[in-house]
Amino acid sequence: MSGPGGGGPGGGPAARDDVLVGAVALLADTGRVVLLDVRWALGDDRGRERYIEGHLPAAVFVDLDAELAAPPAPGAGRHPLPSLQRLQSAARRWGVRDGDRIVVYDDTGGLAAARAWWLLRWGGQADVRLLDGGLAAWRAAGGPIEAGDVVPPPGDVTLPGGGMPTVTADEAAALPRGGGVLLDARAAERYHGEVEPVDPRAGHVPGARSAPTTANLAPDGTFLPVAVLRERFAALGAVPGAEVGVYCGSGVTAAHEVAALAAAGVEAALWPGSWSQWSADPDRPAAVGADPRISAAP
Known part of the structure; x- marks a missing residue:
């Protein structure tokens, strides 16, 4: 990490x-x-x-x-x-x-x-x-809406890096085996291996736990209260002090899960390559079904 x-x-x-x-x-x-x-x-x-x-x-x-x-x-x-x-x-x-x-x-x-x-x-x-x-x-909330493009004056920001943790594919795969937690933020049917709309193979990383990003939100699209988020993640083993990694299909919606975890006081590392990286390598195993302990053949 x-x-x-x-x-x-x-x-x-x-x-x-x-x-x-x-x-x-x-x-x-x-x-x-x-x-x-x-x-x-x-x-x-x-x-x-x-x-x-x-x-x-x-x-x-x-x-x-x-x-x-x-x-x-x-x-x-x-x-x-x-x-x-x-x-x-x-x-x-x-x-x-x-x-x-x-x-x-x-x-x-x-x-x-x-x-x-x-x-x-x-x-x-x-x-x-x-x-x-x-x-x-x-x-x-009654906020005003503006149409058309906006081209602002150029900024001067300097980005030094190092502000958020990441994990590699190997580090992510090792988390469940080493007492950490690996969360899969994709839809449950993709985790289960029932469908795969875009990546080479269906399924999930062995040991990962299903935690769909959409479950972080209330029906109106706002984030759930902190107490609810904390309870949700605690049930998955993601608690303050735990070593937690998150992936999705390609590192986009996993960032949403990292944000929800942060709001609940849990630090988590993003795996940028996510399932699109893992599933493109035929030597890496893919697990299927709801049980994170069950692994399919590579």
């Missing part, structure tokens, strides 16, 4: 407030805040189109595939981490300056925006938060 963590100790309001900001609080904030619109979904390339139709005032569109990932590669997954230099260049295009407060959002409960939250924190930008409930919460 490399890099320090980003969660608040013990959970509770301090930890949650370090990860999330509510729409009402953001509306009342009169200081400088950089707003980033990260609308994206697997197989849906209309994020920019929907952004142009309406977004938070002054929000800048962030292209997840082009700006929050390096080109896909079988040995690194579908969304490898961009280099720090590339991420810094993108952040400067978004108008980010050193010391800025940043709020990221989308229209899917933060499932895409969390990738920007995690990457910017990984890059060393400390004051980054997810808009709890995203665009829907903003509208429900």
Whole structure:
């Protein structure tokens, strides 16, 4: 595991407030805040189109595939981490300056925006938060909507890196065997091996526990209360002080799980390559079914 963590100790309001900001609080904030619109979904390339139709005032569109990932590669997954230099260049295009407060959002409960939250924190930008409930919460709070593109003056931010922990494929696989916890943030049917819409093989990493990211959210798309999140993760063995790793298909929605864990006071490392990296290697075993102890043949 490399890099320090980003969660608040013990959970509770301090930890949650370090990860999330509510729409009402953001509306009342009169200081400088950089707003980033990260609308994206697997197989849906209309994020920019929907952004142009309406977004938070002054929000800048962030292209997840082009700006929050390096080109896909079988040995690194579908969304490898961009280099720090590339991420810094993108952040400067978004108008980010050193010391800025940043709020990221989308229209899917933060499932895409969390990738920007995690990457910017990984890059060393400390004051980054997810808009709890995203665009829907903003509208429900009476927030104004602006149409058209926003091109801000270039920023000068410097990203030193080292702000969030990561694990490699081998380190992730070793966690369950060494007393740690490996959480699979994909939908349960993908974990079980019943379906696999995009990656080479179905199933999950042996020993990983199913923890779908969508279960972090209430029906309105806001994060569940801290006490509920803490109870959910504790049932999976993910408690403060435990060694926890998280993966998904390609390191996007796993960032959302890392955010939910951080809000509950649990530090977790992201496995960037995730299942898209693992399943591309025929020598790595794939487990199927609901029991994390049952492994299929490689």
